[in-house]
Amino acid sequence: MRDVFIIGSRGLPAQYGGFETFVENLVKNQKSKDIRYHVACLSHDKTEKGRHFDYxxxxxxxVKPAKLGPASVMSYDARAIKQALKYIKEENIEAPIFYILGNTIGGFIKKYIRKIHKVGGLVFVNPDGLEWRRTKWSGPVRAYLKYAEKKMVQHADLIVSDNQGIADYLTAEYGEVKTRVIAYGTEQMSSRLTSSPTLDKFEVSDYFLIVGRFVPENNYEMLVRSFVTSQLKQDLVIVTNYEGNPFYEELDRLTGFKADPRIKFVGTVYDQEELRFIREHAVAYLHGHEVGGTNPGLLEALWSTPVSLVLDCDFNRKTAEDAVLYFNIQNLPDKLSALPGLSDYDRKIYQEKARQLVQTKYTWDAICQEYEVLFLES
Structure with a gap:
């Protein structure tokens, strides 16, 4: 039996995106009976600390982290590792694998890896995207995250990159890196809905779509500015948690979008059926992310939205290949303006390419099988 301890997600059942969705699918799609997953789950209730449950x-x-502001994430990972090591000793578990999601604890990882190696374990790390490039972090935090990335690469037994672009970046930055590329997956489902309460509320029927975290590095300024200055008759529906975010007012200062009735910030849509419906009926999905790896939102768009217009960067090209249209800051206005005139035939070709790509590379069944092979052969 190979015991795999997953550290760094908020836990199960998944209530967020990203790592939590990945862990949930890894568990639900398990085929091998020779693997036992142990998942750290975040709780702020001290009475729950140490409790085990089956999912x-x-x-x-x-695991209950210390209340340390932004450093609480590091506390959470550190305490999860300590609890896992204690459990390994109590249960006499041999040769465990620790799969750490994210680089947050990287600055302190050396001492934990020593302890894990002492019990015969291995440490695998998924660095996610280039977290240190995210502008939401202050200068000192970004400097720490870059340092943490370096230390994870130096000391981990294996780096699991979700995108070849991440693996290429790490090799270019740090030299020879022991790495394995295993992408994320996405579901191949169609919405069963016949309407969207959100679209009805905002009186939208003909629209472009953006879905993603409301942060500057997802290039909202570039996308919104190009839309505001365009002659497009469609609306721009933006599904994001913008309320209370100071970037909302900053974006208006930069683009003047509030004066444009076509720009519709609709908030977050938590119902996945409705979100699929919204994706499926968009003229095109606009994807401006540039610091991640294989972005889950882009994978969802590949399946659900007939045409996607995607920022031309290495991570996105490694993910979407030739199944989407690409833009840069110079050609974005022209690319946007041309989309409504795309023929039904061309739209069908792009959707067929995108869905074939998903079925070939991004099914959860295939992704989870790759992980099982990795864990069992290590």
């Missing part, structure tokens, strides 16, 4: 066959253990 889809995975052993979930509750």
């Amino acid at each position: 889809e066959g995975a052993d979930c253990f509750v």
Whole structure:
């Protein structure tokens, strides 16, 4: 039996995106009976600390982090590792694998890796995207995250990159890196809805779509500015949690979008059926992300939206290949303006390419099988 301890997600059941969705699918799609997953789960209730519960066959253990502001994430990872090591000793578990999601604890990882190696374990790390480039962090935090990335690469037994672009970046930055590329997956489902309460509320029917975290590095300024200055008759629907975010007012100062009735910030849509419906009926999905790896939102668009217009960067090209249209800051206005005139035939060709790509590379069944092979052969 190979015991795999997953550290760094908020835990199960998944209530967020990204890592949590990945862990949930890894557990739900498990095929091998020779693997036992142990998942750290975040809780702020001190009475729950150390509690174990079963979720889809995975052993979930509750971890309460210290209240340290932004450093709480590091506390959460550190305490999860300590609790896992204690459990390994109590249960006499041999040769465990620790799969750490994210680089947050990287600055302190050396001492934890020593302890894990001492019990015969291995440490795998998924660095996610280039977190240190995110502008939401202050200068000192970004400097720490870059340092943490370096230390993870130096000391981990294996780096699991979700995108070849991440693996290429790490090799270029740090020299020879022991890495394996395993992408994220996405579901191949169509919405069963016949309407969207959100679209009805905002009286939208003909629209472009953006879905993603409301942060500057997702290039909202570039996308919104180009839309505001365009002659497009469609609306721009933006699904994001913008309320209370100071970037909302900053974006208006930069683009003047509030004076344009076509720009519709609709908030967050939590119902996945409705979100699929919104994706499926868009003229095109606009994707401006540039610091991540294989972005889950882009994968969802590849399946659900007939045409996607995607920022031309290495991570996105490695993900979407020739199944989407690409833009840069110079040609974005022209690319946007041309989309409504795209023929039904061309739209069908792009959707067929995108769906074939998803079925070939991004099914959860295939992704989880790759992970099982990795864990069992290590």
